[in-house]
Amino acid sequence: MLIAPLFLLGLLGLGLPWWLHRLETQTTEREQFATTRFLEASKKRIHVQRKLRFLVLMALRMAFLAFLVFAFARPILFKQPEVAAVGDDNVHHVILVDTSFSMHEGSKLAEARTRAQQILDNLKSGDSASLYAASASVTTLAEQTSTNEISKLLPALSADNGRLDLGAMVAALNGLLKNSKAAVVLHVVSDYQLTSQAVRFADMIPDVVNGRAVTLDIQQLGSKTPANTMVESVLVENRSSVIASIRTFNGEIAGKDKQVSLSINGSKTQTQDVPASSNGLSTVTFKDVVFAEGYNKVDLLLTPADSLAEDDVRHTVFDNSPPATVLLLTADVKSLGVTYISAALSTAPRGYVVEAKSINDFDARVLQRYPWLIIEDLGAVNASLALALTDYVHGGGAVFAALGPHSSSVGTVPVLNLPLTNPAPAKDQTATLISQIDTSHPALNDSSGWNNINVRALKVVPTSDDHVLIAQNRDTPVLLERNIGAGHFVLFTSSLDNTASDLPVKPVFVSFMAEMAQYLSNEKLLVKEQVADSYLQLTQSGGGSGQVEDPNGKKLLSLQGTTQAQEVLLNLTGYYRVFTTAGEVLVAVNPDRRESDLTPITAKTLQDWQASVTGAASAGVVATDTALVAKPSKDANEIEIWRFFLLGMATLVLAESLLGNRCLNFKTGTF
Numbered sequence: 001m002l003i004a005p006l007f008l009l010g011l012l013g014l015g016l017p018w019w020l021h022r023l024e025t026q027t028t029e030r031e032q033f034a035t036t037r038f039l040e041a042s043k044k045r046i047h048v049q050r051k052l053r054f055l056v057l058m059a060l061r062m063a064f065l066a067f068l069v070f071a072f073a074r075p076i077l078f079k080q081p082e083v084a085a086v087g088d089d090n091v092h093h094v095i096l097v098d099t100s101f102s103m104h105e106g107s108k109l110a111e112a113r114t115r116a117q118q119i120l121d122n123l124k125s126g127d128s129a130s131l132y133a134a135s136a137s138v139t140t141l142a143e144q145t146s147t148n149e150i151s152k153l154l155p156a157l158s159a160d161n162g163r164l165d166l167g168a169m170v171a172a173l174n175g176l177l178k179n180s181k182a183a184v185v186l187h188v189v190s191d192y193q194l195t196s197q198a199v200r201f202a203d204m205i206p207d208v209v210n211g212r213a214v215t216l217d218i219q220q221l222g223s224k225t226p227a228n229t230m231v232e233s234v235l236v237e238n239r240s241s242v243i244a245s246i247r248t249f250n251g252e253i254a255g256k257d258k259q260v261s262l263s264i265n266g267s268k269t270q271t272q273d274v275p276a277s278s279n280g281l282s283t284v285t286f287k288d289v290v291f292a293e294g295y296n297k298v299d300l301l302l303t304p305a306d307s308l309a310e311d312d313v314r315h316t317v318f319d320n321s322p323p324a325t326v327l328l329l330t331a332d333v334k335s336l337g338v339t340y341i342s343a344a345l346s347t348a349p350r351g352y353v354v355e356a357k358s359i360n361d362f363d364a365r366v367l368q369r370y371p372w373l374i375i376e377d378l379g380a381v382n383a384s385l386a387l388a389l390t391d392y393v394h395g396g397g398a399v400f401a402a403l404g405p406h407s408s409s410v411g412t413v414p415v416l417n418l419p420l421t422n423p424a425p426a427k428d429q430t431a432t433l434i435s436q437i438d439t440s441h442p443a444l445n446d447s448s449g450w451n452n453i454n455v456r457a458l459k460v461v462p463t464s465d466d467h468v469l470i471a472q473n474r475d476t477p478v479l480l481e482r483n484i485g486a487g488h489f490v491l492f493t494s495s496l497d498n499t500a501s502d503l504p505v506k507p508v509f510v511s512f513m514a515e516m517a518q519y520l521s522n523e524k525l526l527v528k529e530q531v532a533d534s535y536l537q538l539t540q541s542g543g544g545s546g547q548v549e550d551p552n553g554k555k556l557l558s559l560q561g562t563t564q565a566q567e568v569l570l571n572l573t574g575y576y577r578v579f580t581t582a583g584e585v586l587v588a589v590n591p592d593r594r595e596s597d598l599t600p601i602t603a604k605t606l607q608d609w610q611a612s613v614t615g616a617a618s619a620g621v622v623a624t625d626t627a628l629v630a631k632p633s634k635d636a637n638e639i640e641i642w643r644f645f646l647l648g649m650a651t652l653v654l655a656e657s658l659l660g661n662r663c664l665n666f667k668t669g670t671f
Helices: 005-022 048-073 108-121 147-156 166-176 336-346 364-369 383-394 405-409 508-520 603-616 642-664
Strands: 076-079 091-098 128-134 138-145 183-190 214-220 228-237 241-249 259-264 267-273 281-286 295-303 313-319 324-330 352-358 372-375 398-402 466-473 476-484 487-492 529-531 534-538 546-549 566-570 574-580 583-590 637-640
Touching (some): 005 048, 091 166, 108 128, 108 214, 128 166, 138 147, 138 166, 228 295, 228 313, 241 259, 267 281, 295 583, 313 574, 336 352, 336 508, 383 398, 383 487, 487 508, 534 546, 534 574
Parallel strands (some): 091 128, 091 183, 183 214, 324 372, 372 398, 398 487
Antiparallel strands (some): 076 637, 128 138, 241 281, 259 295, 295 313, 534 566, 546 574, 574 583
């Protein structure tokens, strides 16, 4: 058996030594001589022995290339185990029942329970069995116990909202079965959707062999491929129109076959027929939709229901909140920087209204009213306000600040206490282009065009606590971030009034300010649409922490958990409510779209999978009623013989060198 058989294509290179030897010619050496009248004529002689030397040399070189190819192909020699029947001792039957979302379709789950019971009924005396549920993860229901105990668990099996990935399933089994000493029979009861197949076929081959037989018993449910219609996506346009995409798998949409209803916050508002479509995709538009202020629950329902009714409804969250107020602290409320910032934030998708306040007249006691704020010129902040800002950020607030004209007269950046190495750059100093940008940061991953931005930046010396997001070079950061307590402080080391940077007049400024607003206001922390069985990431950063309620109204976190970083499993479909310091957020959860495509894996692929699992176990097989099963002997093992090819290569190199030196030292000359 070869681990990497594609390397055998390298055998085509064996023709290279033969071609080079065919091209070999003899060179004629010419020597000057006074006269040739007194020399006797001679004929050029080519000895058979020399020809044989060259043939042996060519063979050595070709053998070296062949050994190299086989070493990379990594051949394995299996020592065949003894064959035994299923009824022998130490046979472990592992029953995996698919409980993913697609198992809601028709009577698949009832059929899966029946198949599992039949497997248990066919077990022989001395066999052991385990029961697992396979969906987004593999859940242990019973470990190596009696068939009676497992039979009691089968009626309680139910389908969930997760997606089955056969590669992830096998990876989980590798850990669950690594300590098992018996031969293993994997009974996988599933509808085997094409979308459940692993990206790499090799990921579906278990690593639990270890000298044991591992045999796959495929129990495929459903003899036909049913058509299935789902609400694929929902889009809200202009705050008054809802566009729904309806998709049918394995069929067409006939006119007036289906209707789709729109509900806002639980109240049905409109119903339309789904237009006919030959390619299985239709679009329905609901106009003049009235949304309440704030978060709205948008539900679309298909009727009549099909055999997989659970995906006939789709949940969406639409935020119809009025533009949020953003505090902007500035030395001059009529400055050009205030104009640029206000214009950029007003066009953001969320919409923001800038509330400009003079730094000199600002009452720091009202800072807590704002979840985040902007400082146009951090150099204008006095000591008392700097202390208040530090406490504000430490408690969970967020600040985006720039270094304007007043910053050139200070030696240290307020709040961050970063030293300035060039506090007063000349106005005629040449602006420099951006050379480094961290596009993985949430405030930068959707904006482009930074390579055309010219900046005269004040040189700050970042510390180990600072994360440089944009820089001109290693010594000149342009944008950096520091986490202070539970909050963020983002610093732009130039001005926002177009005097030291052309950023405010470039298109990237609008998208950058929108992304920065979403990041600092924690809008990006809570994705408002999630896939079932994913995790909701909660952090201590501002509005990211808080209590979570599932669609049934059950609180998911303890009192202590509301103040700590959490990952909340979203295992139900519907709306989760997240209560944060910034307010209440709704998160819509829907099944993975791939589970709605009921197209099965091809029979050829399933046959190859079954054969590959049995072949990987390197065991002989015996036909039984349910599967092909084999049991290895105690000394069953595998030998990686590719190492012997490496030793052979070393020997060939030595032999080729010795023979090559002798052949190449022979010279033929004629006069």
